[in-house]
Amino acid sequence: MTIQETLIENVAVWRGRGEHVETAMAIRIENGRIAAIAPTGTLSAGPQATVVDGTGATAIPGLCDIHVHLATNSDYGRIVDNATYRALVPGTKKLLHGVRNGLRALKAGVTTLRVMGHRESGDVELAAMIERGLIPGPRLLVAPWVISMTGGRGDLFYPAAWPRQYLDTADGIEECRKVVRLQRKLGAGFIKVTASAGVLSADDKVHWPNYTVEELKVIVSEAHDYDLKVAAHAHSTEGIKRALLAGVDTLEHGTNLDDECIAMMVEQGTWLVPTLAITDSLLRRGAASGARAEGLAKLEIARANQSRSILKAIAAGVKIAMGTDSSGNLCRFGEHARELELYVELGMTPAKALETATSAAAEALDLAGEIGTLDAGKCADIVLVNGNPLQDIYLLQREGGLRRVYRNGIDVTDPWPAVDL
Numbered sequence: 012m013t014i015q016e017t018l019i020e021n022v023a024v025w026r027g028r029g030e031h032v033e034t035a036m037a038i039r040i041e042n043g044r045i046a047a048i049a050p051t052g053t054l055s056a057g058p059q060a061t062v063v064d065g066t067g068a069t070a071i072p073g074l075c076d077i078h079v080h081l082a083t084n085s086d087y088g089r090i091v092d093n094a095t096y097r098a099l100v101p102g103t104k105k106l107l108h109g110v111r112n113g114l115r116a117l118k119a120g121v122t123t124l125r126v127m128g129h130r131e132s133g134d135v136e137l138a139a140m141i142e143r144g145l146i147p148g149p150r151l152l153v154a155p156w157v158i159s160m161t162g163g164r165g166d167l168f169y170p171a172a173w174p175r176q177y178l179d180t181a182d183g184i185e186e187c188r189k190v191v192r193l194q195r196k197l198g199a200g201f202i203k204v205t206a207s208a209g210v211l212s213a214d215d216k217v218h219w220p221n222y223t224v225e226e227l228k229v230i231v232s233e234a235h236d237y238d239l240k241v242a243a244h245a246h247s248t249e250g251i252k253r254a255l256l257a258g259v260d261t262l263e264h265g266t267n268l269d270d271e272c273i274a275m276m277v278e279q280g281t282w283l284v285p286t287l288a289i290t291d292s293l294l295r296r297g298a299a300s301g302a303r304a305e306g307l308a309k310l311e312i313a314r315a316n317q318s319r320s321i322l323k324a325i326a327a328g329v330k331i332a333m334g335t336d337s338s339g340n341l342c343r344f345g346e347h348a349r350e351l352e353l354y355v356e357l358g359m360t361p362a363k364a365l366e367t368a369t370s371a372a373a374e375a376l377d378l379a380g381e382i383g384t385l386d387a388g389k390c391a392d393i394v395l396v397n398g399n400p401l402q403d404i405y406l407l408q409r410e411g412g413l414r415r416v417y418r419n420g421i422d423v424t425d426p427w428p429a430v431d432l
Contacts, residue, residue, distance in 0.1 A: 015420065016058040016364035017063060017420060017422075018237055019039075019063045019393075020037045020051050020065060022066075022070045023036065024070045025365070027383055027384035032069060036050060036070075037053065041420075042388060043419040046387060063415070065275050066399070067397060068395040069401075070395055071400065073121070073216075073418065074333075074369065074372075076121050076125070076337065078328045079124050079190065079337040080129065080336070080337065081134055082109035083108060083109075083339030085109075085111035085115070085146055085344070087343060088229055090140050090341075093341060097168055098102040098170055098173045104333065105132040106134075109432065110148070113137070113151070114147065117416065118345065119150050119408075120394040121347050123373075124150045125148070125200075125240060125376060126151050126153045130179065131179055134155065135199075138151035147421075148424040153191065153199065154200065155178075157204065158203070158204040158222050164215060165180075167169035167208075178190065183226065184229050185226060187335075192233065201243070204222070204227065204243050205243075206254035207244065207249070207250025209246065211303070211310075216244050217309055217313060221250060222253065223259070228257045230395060231259060240261065240376075242261045242284070243257075243259040246267060251265060251268060251272045255281060262283050263284045263334065263336075265284075265285060268320035270323075282375040283349075285321050285351040286335060287350055288342055290310055291353060292341065293341060296336060296378070301341060302341060325357070332368075334350070335347050348404070361402070362406040363403070365401070370384050390419055393415075395416075396414065398412070
């Protein structure tokens with residue numbers, strides 16, 4: 012078998028943990044994995060190897076964004092209302108938008124996405140195509156659809172008159188059990204459930220909880236039986252508490268955490284996925300994002316509460332993993348590093364912020380043996396940054412900030428060169 016080999020020389024290396032950056036290093040990649048990392052001049056390259064000069068760059072692990080909505084509108088020149096898009100755009104078209112959004116993420120150095128899937132949008136099938144190397148894209152971990160109660164946050168994302176299908180809502184213990192099993196049959200990589208009302212869903216009040224503790228417990232129990240983790244959308248304090256009592260693995264948003272919730276998260280090891288980027292994006296773009304006035308008004312209140320909650324969670328030692336809630340024109344794919352900038356603006360060091368998108372995110376996904384750090388034997392998901400992002404986190408989004416992106420050892424810096432993404 013021919014060995015596919017790349018040698019990156021004269022590069023600084025940040026492994027994915029801590030504050031230390033190693034200088035004048037070399038990274039040898041063989042058949043999609045990191046074969047060795049050592050000082051420059053100590054690693055040899057085969058005659059067919061691609062040799063890359065990394066002078067002036069810092070190699071960091073490929074980034075993970077563990078909360079995105081992939082099959083959303085990718086045509087930012089034609090803004091579509093979120094509810095209208097979800098209800099009226101056919102699944103085949105959503106899938107094609109998802110391909111473009113994935114390429115945008117890849118170009119921005121995001122090599123792994125956890126996808127909050129859309130009904131019949133092909134996210135699971137796209138993940139399989141990418142994994143087989145048939146199409147370029149980030150590694151995808153997919154929930155085929157959100158589990159929502161009737162009148163819950165997921166249900167209210169659709170216009171009231173729009174007909175529902177069986178997967179759209181589940182009420183009571185047995186329906187909750189059945190819908191987890193159905194999602195597993197569809198190829199779920201994890202399960203997403205709504206444990207509270209939302210901000211952008213219509214006629215929803217943020218303080219409302221969704222589901223009883225008993226219903227949430229059966230969802231978690233069934234999912235864990237299949238070795239699937241459970242992500243819970245939760246803004247309200249009561250919804251958060253119910254989700255934690257049920258034993259969910261990751262808490263999405265966490266807008267209204269109180270001291271009791273934070274103590275429970277620390278004790279149980281629950282991951283917090285803050286998704287500050289979507290709030291920032293929507294309030295910066297306003298109506299031009301396609302969000303409705305009702306949602307924007309609720310977001311103004313939610314932003315202050317969420318910032319306070321995240322600061323308290325960080326201070327208490329809650330585990331944080333990066334998620335942006337990238338969602339088409341609401342929060343654009345390719346701007347994922349804005350989440351890290353917001354963490355730094357809240358007081359995190361750049362290194363701690365980067366950990367949320369690398370080693371910490373990999374741990375939250377149960378993929379720490381494969382991705383998240385630059386170590387021999389792991390997947391060669393590597394981003395070369397022009398400069399040192401531990402000194403300037405804004406390099407990750409600055410024009411010209413990224414020099415190269417590798418996914419499984421393949422250079423995907425320009426993943427689809429004939430297309431203007």
